[in-house]
Structures are given as C-alpha cells and as structure tokens.
Amino acid sequence: MQLESIKSSELILTPEGKIYHLNLAPSELAPTIITVGDPGRVEMVSKYFDSIEVKAEHREFKTHTGTYQGKRISVVSTGIGPDNIDIVFNELDALVNIDFENRTIKKKLTSLDIIRIGTSGSLTDEIEVDSFLISAIGIGLDNVMHYYNDIDTIFERDFAQKFIDHTQWNPDNSVPYAVKADKSLLDKLASEKTFKGITITNVGFYGPQGRVLRARLRDEKLNEKLTSFRIDKKKITNMEMETATMYGMSKLLGHSAISMNAIIANRATGSFSKNSYKTIDELIRYTLEKIVQ
Template identity: 25%
Template sequence: MTGDSEDPNADVQYHLEVSEADVADTVLLPGNPERLEKIVDHWDDHEIRAHHREYRTATGSYEGTPISVTSTGIGSPSAAIAVEELARVGSETFIRVGSCGALQEDMDVGDLVISTGGVRQEGTSDEYVREDYPATADYEVVAALVAAAERLGYDYHTGITMSADSFYAGQGRPGYDEFEAAGADELVDQLVEANVKNIEMEASAIFTLANIYGLRAGAVCSVYANRQTGEFRTEGESRAAETATLATHLLAKMDEIKHEAGAERWHPGLSLSE
C-alpha cells in the first residue's frame, strides 16, 4: 500500500501537483512545456499554478472565460496521465495544441489541422480499451475550433490524425544508422491513400480517454512538415494557440446558449452570432 505522498487519488495530483482550485473546466494540452508561454500570450491574464516534471500548468482568462493550460511532454503515456489527473480535479474539456507532419500534398507548412478522429497507432489507449474502439474528437470541440479558425482567417484542414508512439521508426522515418522498421517504407503511402491528414503523438489517446470518461476533447496542430513534399519549418505555432484559445471562449458561449435553450448538445439550430 502506498503512502499518501504517492497516492494518485489524493487532492493534490501526484504528477501534475494541481488541485481543484488550480484549473479551469477547459484545459489546453501542448506537449512542449516551453509552448505554455506562447499560449498564455493570447490570454488576458494568467498565473502559473504548478510545474513538476514535464507538466507545467497555468490558469487565467480570455474574454471573461476561465482557461487553463497543462504541458504533457512527448507522447501518449504522459498525455494520458495529464487527462487522468486533470479529470480528477474537475476539468471536463481538453484541447491538444501541438505540431504535426502533414500527409496530403495540398497541406502547407503553417496550416492548421483540426482532428475529427485518430488512428490509434500509439499503445497507451490499448491499455484502456479494445483496439477496435474508435478515437473520436468531440464534435462540439471540433465545431468551436473550426469557428475559431474561420474567424481568425487561418488556413485549416479537418480529418483523421494518426498518433504514433515513435517520432522516428513509428512515423516511417529512419532510425539511428539508417535503421528501418518493418513496413516503414509503406506507412506514409498507406496513410495518404486512406486520406489521413497528419501524424503526431498524443491525440488519439486523449480522444479515447475523454470518450471513455464522458468528457470532451479535440486537437489543433500546426503543420511543421509535409511528408510528401519534404518541406519543413517550425511555423504556425502561435496560430494553433490562438485558435484553441478562441475556441475555448466559443465553447463557453455554446454551453451557455445550450443551457438557456434547454438543449443537451450543440446543434445547427442554435446560434453563435455576436
């Protein structure tokens, strides 16, 4: 039996070191802890609430809407820990804000990809549920992200994302000393043929856990590379952060309108007009 300091169900969460008072209902989930500062630049105010291991958490507001951000580090295992512990302290909506490699030739570096679902190439979600369980983004979160990208005038794409557990071999790249994993030479072509839009490393696990727990999740990623054209630039990071921030505000408005209309879910009959 573990001691209280190691109890993952304690009021202050073991890995994130946050409590219920530290986080808002909606949390943005970048991988890189350094991305936190770029995200909060779009907010009206913020306060750092915790920093432990790869997990940095800040909470503030945007246009009167409470909002939090927690970095997750690289990969689905640590992202799943973040979702688990944030859910335990009351957060209900999660938006991954990241970078990705685009798969379709018409996707430019700097564009945004708003995920509607995920190919579960990562292994973390397999620890939770059978492999044929779908990893789907919440349609309200997708709608809010699309509305935000439209209002901001950013180029975006929607569709299926593949989440991998490896940046190199698992994404069809050569490993050390030109090592190639089995099937690596066919992976990208197969994904392109299936109209998968992009590759990253966390979205499908976040979607799966959110669906299991009855929570909402989505993802918006900046295209850093196009795997067909070979183009690579670290561009568009701020666009993803701004889009996710505005989407959080729009989700809050959607929830308010739903409540006033007595509707359980957002639908086209409800208006988000200013």
C-alpha cells in the first residue's frame, strides 16, 4: 500500500481535477464500463441509453456516461492497440482507487466490470464474417504486461510456452503471454449466439497480422503457424489488438474484463463483412441486454 502522495508528474490531473488522458473526474465514471476502439462507436452505444449525464473527450479517448435500463454505464473509446490499453486501464483504475485530493491509494479498493465491444478478424472458415465471438483467453504478442511486476499468477505459462514452441517464436519479438477472461463475465455474456475463442492480440495491423501490401514479412509462415496451433484440441480463432492486454491489466489491478468481438473479416477465406456497421450494432444491442440481465 502506497502511503506517500503520488507526484504530479505520475498522476497527472488537469486544473479541473480530471485524469489527464481520459479527461474524466471520479464522479463521471460508472462501475460498469464498455470500451470500444473507435471514438465514433461511443454514440453507437450511448444512443441506446435512457439518458446521458456526462460527455467527455480528449484525443482518441471519448466517454459517455449514462444509464441503460436504469443501470449506470460508461462507454469509453480506447483508440487502437495495447499501448492505449495501458493508458486507459491505469486511468480507469486511478479514477476509482486513488484519492485525487491527497493523491494516495484508497484503503477500500473498487473493482470495475470492463466489457470490450470490438471488431476482429477470424482465422478459421468455421467462424464466418458477421459472427459474434467472446474471447475465453487472450494470447498477447505485445510487451505492455512485461513492464509490470506480480504477473506470475496472471499468466497461463504452460499455454504460452506451447504457443512459443509451436510457432518457433522469434526471440527478437516480445515474449507471448496468455491470460484468461474473467470467468463470471464470460458466463454472463456468452450464449448460443457467441463463439467462445482463443484470441491473438497483435501489436500492429499489417505486418504483425501477416498482411502484405508492399512491405515484406520476416516470417511469411507465421499465420500458418497460428492456424495450425492446437491446445486441448482447440485452435486460435481470431486476431485483434486489445484483448490480452485488457485481460492482463484488469487482473493486475483487480478488475474484471471480457472481450466481445464482432467478426468483420475472415482471414482464412479472404472475405470482409458487407455490412460491418449492422454487425457491430447487433453486438452492441446483444451486449447491453446481457449486461442488464
């Protein structure tokens, strides 16, 4: 427990007493949070709210807080990628667990429920575009979590080692890690409408996901190795850019997280959704209904 006050350079607050990147005051955040990558998707969620009490914005981080069927919810955009998840999760945690007046960690900690509604590409032809997929486990190819201590109990070490061995992982890249979803959120949000999958969290969209436009890849067989990986007869289902980092940061800080994916591309068949907006809207409505059940 940190007793001394956290310095202004570490916990950065605006003159209005709001946390720096999210531009939010503690009272403006709900205990249930939906994260979306695209700031434009915030309205796609909050248009279903009964009312909106807070609208805040700074850079790619946009928040609407309101109620949905009486339940207070914040929808927050994270932008793209694991590095932004480090910012968003630390600041969400600070909003509930640090006293901004005296800059100390609160004695009684609050646990948030954080639900990602994102888009993703399927790696298997069995999961077609416009499907919903809930990530039971995330494999992180980013290095955010490696900067933190106390991660031994969070990582699924054997799982990650099998992945490293199978892919003959390039040691110049950061070491892959695996983190499970929060079990109670997984059970609450899964249904016969959702695939349950193993999700790869990439550090980029093109090279790191095996897409070639003009720049050539160092390991042209990486995606083949991903699709041939098996653990307990299960295969990797999809790729995106936030899930594993979210699962790691939320476990590290004592929050619960789940990642809901609208599958809008299929990398196995080369297809892309003809109406991704509709699929994302349907996943938003599905998730909101499940949250209040």
